[in-house]
Amino acid sequence: MKWKLSKHIWVFLVLVFTNFTFYVNGTTIGGTVNFGSSDHNYVSFSAIYSICNKNPPDALWFSAYGSSSERDQFNVDVDVEAVWGFHAQLVRIDINQGWGQKHVVVNWNARFDTIEDPCTPGGSCQNYGYGQRCNCFSGYEGPTCTNIDDCKPGPCQNSGTCTDLLNDYSCRCVAGFTGKTCSININECVPQPCQNSGTCTDLINDYRCTCEAGYTGKSCHIDIDECAPLPCKNNATCTDLINDYSCTCKPGFTDKNCNTDIDECGPQPCQNNATCTDLINDYKCTCEPGYTGKNCSINIDECAPQPCENNATCIDLINDYKCICQAGYTDKNCSTDIDECGPQPCQNSVTCTDLINDYRCTCEPGYTGKNCSINIDECAPNPRENNATCTDLINDYNCTCKPGFTDKNCSTGKKEFENSCCTIK
CATH class of the missing domain: 2.10.25.10 (Laminin)
Structure with missing residues (x-):
């Protein structure tokens, strides 16, 4: 049957002993314990060692095994805490209930292991009486000079992340903050990122530019193209300005956007009662009869085609002409020979012959004269x-x-x- 050891281990610090044993690293001691009618017994030993020489026991490893006349042998390991400095170990071994009044023999062994100087690296070790003490350096505290956690008060502000250092701390700031404790808001407006007279407002890890009219973009660096919406009409050319635009109009148009057709009839260019029709960059005059030209200022010379015949003289009128006929001719164009025989000028005549502006009478025999009116x-x-x-x-x-x-x-x-x-x- 397996023996159950109590988890309670009493360690007594003995202040005064007359005989001590110095144990170095790896030393093993042992012995035998007899159990009679009692269900527990003790194993005790004492040691003194110099911890500052860096060869103190780190832990006491305790093992035991027992046997009885009624049972097989058993083994058990017991981990015994070390006590620094002048110290004694007293180990109580308990056996399970039901084994009382039985004769049990337990053999035990203990081994001492050493570790490094407990004050390292935060302090220096000093032998003190039958023990030792640690003199802590700056940034360390406690019996073994452990590092002071300088991040414990939470010195980093504005969500900064604290890293504990030796007697110090370091804050890793979130974007937009700086300083030992991340308490300083970085002024992103300091380099004056806003161009073209924009006004800068500092934000957290950012800035905002209030742009002057005509500019846009993060830093007001983009000139707004006022020509983009195509404000200029009728094929005008748009020139982008600062918060404005200029339209160069095609001939015949005016106003800001070249949207107004210039009324070329406004100055009344058409003369002589002509009717003016406004065109694009032009006008058209519908002339009264007898006039021509762009502005109807030219009196058409109706005599130009030489309408008057038979050497008549042509006088130009308004949309007309007048022919002053040579004697003997008549009608509009003097093309008609006047029939001087028409009035029957010939008396006592056989025939009248029409001539140019004249006539000739062929008289009956016995008559004479222009008109045959004279009796011979x-x-x-x-x-x-x-x-x-x-x-x-x-x-x-x-x-x-x-x-x-x-x-x-x-x-x-x-x-x-x-x-x-x-x-x-």
Whole structure:
């Protein structure tokens, strides 16, 4: 049967002993303990050692095994805490209930192991009486000079992360803060990131620029292109300015956006009552009859085509002309020969022949003159003889002979009447 050892180990510090044993690293001691009617017994030993020489026992390893007349042997290990300095170990071994009144023999062994100087690295070891003590360096405290946790008060502000150092601490600041304790907000406006007269507002690990009109972007470095919305109309050219734009209008347009068609008819360019029609960068004049030209300022010369004929003189009028005809011609263009025979100027005529500004009458026999109005005086050549009387007829004459004479001209008759006078009627 396996023996159950109590987990309670009493360690007594003995202040005064007359005989001590010095144990070095790896030393093993042992012995035998007899159990009679009692269910527990003790193993005791004492040691003194110099911990500052760096060869103190670190732990006491205790092992025991027992046997009885009724049971097989058993083994058990017991971990015994070390006590620094002048010390004694007293180990109580308990056996399980039910083994009382039985004879049990327990053999035990103990081994001492050493470690490094307990004050290292935070202090220096000093032998003190039958023991030792640690003189701690700055930043260390406690019996074995453990490092003081300088992050314990939480010195790092603004969510900074604290790292404990030797008698110091280090804060790893979140973005936007600096300083020993991360208490300083980094002023991101200090380098003046805002361009073009923008106003900078410091934020946490950032900044905000309030831009002047016409600029945008994180640092107000972008000139807003006011031409981007295509404000200029009618194919005008847009020039971007600061918070503005300028439109260079195509001819014929005006206003800020070149949206207004210039009224070229405004100055009344059309003359002579012409009608003006506004065009793009132009105008059109609808002229009154008789005028031409861009502005209807030119009187059309209706005489230019030489409408007047027969050497007539042309006088230009408004949308008209006047022909001053040569004598003998008439109508608008003097193209009509005036028929001077029209009024029947010829009297006692066989025919009238029209001439240029004249006429010619072909007279009946016995008539003469321009108009054949003159009866030819056939008596004028004095055809009568012998003092006969001549009477003019149409294309003829009649002689009234004196007694004694006869024939057409009264030329035949008595001689005595030859020299007689004849009166012409």
